[in-house]
Amino acid sequence: MGDFKEHESDLLIVGAGGAGMRAAISALGMGRSVNIVSKSLIGKAHTVMAEGGIAASIGDVDRSDNWTVHFGDTVVEGVYIGNWRMAEILAKQAPERVYELERFGAVFDRTPEGKIMQRAFGGHTYRRLCHVGDKTGLEIIRTLEDKVLHTDAKMFDEVYITRLFLREGRFCGALGLEMRTGEFLLFKAKALIIATGGCGRVYKVTSNSWESTGDGLALAYNAGAELMDMEMIQFHPTGMVWPPGVKGLLVTESIRGEGGILLNSKHERFMLRYSPEKKELDARDVVARATYYEIKAGRGGPHGGVYLDISHKGRDFILRKLPGMYSQFKEFAGVDITKEAMEVAPTVHYQMGGIRVDPYTCATSVSGIFSAGEVASGLHGANRLGGNSLADILVFGKLAGEVASRWMEGKDTLEPEDSEIEREMDRVRGFIRKGGNPYDLIDELTSVMQDRLGIVRNGDDMRKAIELIKDIKRRSEEVGVSGGLKYNHGLLGCLELQNMIVACETISVSANIREESRGAHTRSDFPKRRREWKVNIVCRKDGEDISTRLIKVEEIPEEFARYVKPEVYEDE
Amino acid sequence: MSEESGKRVINISIYRTDENGGGGYKDYEVPIQEGMVVLDAVRYVQEHIDTTLAIRWNCKAARCGSCAAEINNMPKLMCKTRIDTIKGKIRVAPMSAFNSVADLVADVSENYLINRQIPEFSPREAEIPWKIKQIDVERTKEFRKCIECFLCQDVCHVIRDHKADYVGPRHVVKAASLDMHPMDTVDRSEFLNNEGGIGYCNVTKCCQEVCPEGIKITDNAIIQEKERAADRFYDPLLWRREKKR
Numbered sequence: 001m002g003d004f005k006e007h008e009s010d011l012l013i014v015g016a017g018g019a020g021m022r023a024a025i026s027a028l029g030m031g032r033s034v035n036i037v038s039k040s041l042i043g044k045a046h047t048v049m050a051e052g053g054i055a056a057s058i059g060d061v062d063r064s065d066n067w068t069v070h071f072g073d074t075v076v077e078g079v080y081i082g083n084w085r086m087a088e089i090l091a092k093q094a095p096e097r098v099y100e101l102e103r104f105g106a107v108f109d110r111t112p113e114g115k116i117m118q119r120a121f122g123g124h125t126y127r128r129l130c131h132v133g134d135k136t137g138l139e140i141i142r143t144l145e146d147k148v149l150h151t152d153a154k155m156f157d158e159v160y161i162t163r164l165f166l167r168e169g170r171f172c173g174a175l176g177l178e179m180r181t182g183e184f185l186l187f188k189a190k191a192l193i194i195a196t197g198g199c200g201r202v203y204k205v206t207s208n209s210w211e212s213t214g215d216g217l218a219l220a221y222n223a224g225a226e227l228m229d230m231e232m233i234q235f236h237p238t239g240m241v242w243p244p245g246v247k248g249l250l251v252t253e254s255i256r257g258e259g260g261i262l263l264n265s266k267h268e269r270f271m272l273r274y275s276p277e278k279k280e281l282d283a284r285d286v287v288a289r290a291t292y293y294e295i296k297a298g299r300g301g302p303h304g305g306v307y308l309d310i311s312h313k314g315r316d317f318i319l320r321k322l323p324g325m326y327s328q329f330k331e332f333a334g335v336d337i338t339k340e341a342m343e344v345a346p347t348v349h350y351q352m353g354g355i356r357v358d359p360y361t362c363a364t365s366v367s368g369i370f371s372a373g374e375v376a377s378g379l380h381g382a383n384r385l386g387g388n389s390l391a392d393i394l395v396f397g398k399l400a401g402e403v404a405s406r407w408m409e410g411k412d413t414l415e416p417e418d419s420e421i422e423r424e425m426d427r428v429r430g431f432i433r434k435g436g437n438p439y440d441l442i443d444e445l446t447s448v449m450q451d452r453l454g455i456v457r458n459g460d461d462m463r464k465a466i467e468l469i470k471d472i473k474r475r476s477e478e479v480g481v482s483g484g485l486k487y488n489h490g491l492l493g494c495l496e497l498q499n500m501i502v503a504c505e506t507i508s509v510s511a512n513i514r515e516e517s518r519g520a521h522t523r524s525d526f527p528k529r530r531r532e533w534k535v536n537i538v539c540r541k542d543g544e545d546i547s548t549r550l551i552k553v554e555e556i557p558e559e560f561a562r563y564v565k566p567e568v569y570e571d572e
Numbered sequence: 573m574s575e576e577s578g579k580r581v582i583n584i585s586i587y588r589t590d591e592n593g594g595g596g597y598k599d600y601e602v603p604i605q606e607g608m609v610v611l612d613a614v615r616y617v618q619e620h621i622d623t624t625l626a627i628r629w630n631c632k633a634a635r636c637g638s639c640a641a642e643i644n645n646m647p648k649l650m651c652k653t654r655i656d657t658i659k660g661k662i663r664v665a666p667m668s669a670f671n672s673v674a675d676l677v678a679d680v681s682e683n684y685l686i687n688r689q690i691p692e693f694s695p696r697e698a699e700i701p702w703k704i705k706q707i708d709v710e711r712t713k714e715f716r717k718c719i720e721c722f723l724c725q726d727v728c729h730v731i732r733d734h735k736a737d738y739v740g741p742r743h744v745v746k747a748a749s750l751d752m753h754p755m756d757t758v759d760r761s762e763f764l765n766n767e768g769g770i771g772y773c774n775v776t777k778c779c780q781e782v783c784p785e786g787i788k789i790t791d792n793a794i795i796q797e798k799e800r801a802a803d804r805f806y807d808p809l810l811w812r813r814e815k816k817r
Contacts, residue, residue, distance in 0.1 A: 132709075135717065142716065210631070244605050439623070
């Protein structure tokens, strides 16, 4: 028998990045008590890594910009399988969220007239990204952190949630392990918002930080929620390739936005061939594929990347606009980007898919569970535009907080079953035993994903991957580590491995189903985009199996469709 | 691991705590990789030699400030310290100004409590959307680069030796970032002078030397805030004027 401490609130938020904290602010404003649980320390969430800016059509730089253009860009670059209702909400509300953030204390770079400065980014028709240098994410998280720290919200950092509990089909609580003390904490609440971010770490080469192991995906999936668009994994075209320790680290799109160009080892500006009009500023899937093909064709550099060059803009400009990138290359690679080109290659950056939510309420398919941010799906479709995720976390974080707060009106807090709590504590403690090293399996798993579910996929590889993942899953039941419950990273590794497997299974199964190439999902055996695949693939847990179904993408009504460039299929 | 280099290894000493609150350095052998940083070596130990090693890291890109530690007694980010810049033995220990959680993990939670006490951003009434000049943005930008690694708190001898009632450099920077905000209306020098204990700082500038973001903590934040406090609370002209009223 084990002990646990109880914490009760109206609303529980798992994840203390931008979405979670913005949700907390809404809920607190509506008089709800809030507990926020974070796997990392406060203020370290992956939001901090966002560099380029937040997309909002405030039109401070390009006056023709407005929400309809942002809406159109989002739907088109999501390759027509994104949820148009979510795109509408995002495009309409992003400007107000930016101004609001400014009133919370965030500082943005300015135009000469004192308005908010906006920069160009791939796939955006106009200069749209509000930014502060190349540290926009830090500004956002610090602003929200300050705001939340000055409220009554309780923050539980370095607590790892391992399971959600339901009663009568409705959310009632979650069990967490407090790393600092090794104690179990039971969080009871009327409603839950999952805002845990993505799963980039299921790949070998990723820009994602330690946290992004798909924890929220797995928590929701194991509680019966549906996941959607899991095959859509964004490869950012430019990640560092050298030194090995930082392989995959993000090289911001702002470099291209500010005029950087991509070159191969023959000094050809190859984007002219792949995308004569938009060139380096085409959507990420297009640029990532082009980069991949150049490297494959043997036109890469010594560390297997292509070259990104901004040195022609001059030292002053670079130090002012891209200070973070300057020091990143200087310190890690010994490269002075004001003088020489950077070597870069695609890196896993974002999951477009995730927990399936209702566009107007952020409600998942489980009663009492809401979700927002990267872990939720729908908005970005088959490809996310840069800057849309920072807009996403604010817009849908706010919405989730409000809707969850309204939804719980008149509802009681339900008691989780003692036996379920006991069973879960036993499961966690059970990994303290003699067994295989979880990191060896994580290593195998990430290799499978990198090698067989990369930028360009094919059926044989994916079917093999599904098999290999099954085998890893079987062996994952026998991992074990020594030590105790207190600050045991190895134990966390065992628990994360289980979540990563859920992400990998659903990614590989969904990817294998989609027999076409669309957005981030490219198949050499099905190279064309096809109308019959204008669907979303949905996964749900069915015992030990995954049950899948296809949902037709809703047609955009005429009054909105006129803002969207019509879809064209090659074969029709 | 690649074999072609003939398995070159480095030795690294990592501070390990025990159950009784004591601890000591333990040596580990780690294969060398090109361009390796201390965090790579420490993670190798944690993942392949002893999974119970308690470490804290997050972004491995010097953007989150989680992996602060003392490397050969110097407060540094593990993710930003290249192995090939260290001569001789590598010794890694947790930040010593804080209580220990385990091994390399320090308990930095007091910082969030201090942050709570700093008067929050309070903008003046102005037409929305705000108009702000870039030059005013630049004034506050330096302080907003802080990644909250707390290395400056760790190196601060006031905090280390006296645990005096001084909030520490990080929090002066925080206050300065708000005080310099073009729309803000609060003067936090009052807080810093009273509860903040800024008077304890004797401007030895150790904090700005260890700042991984290169923030001139002493020159641009602490001294400025001290002067504001001095103007406000110790200005004889002001006293006389106050008395007259």
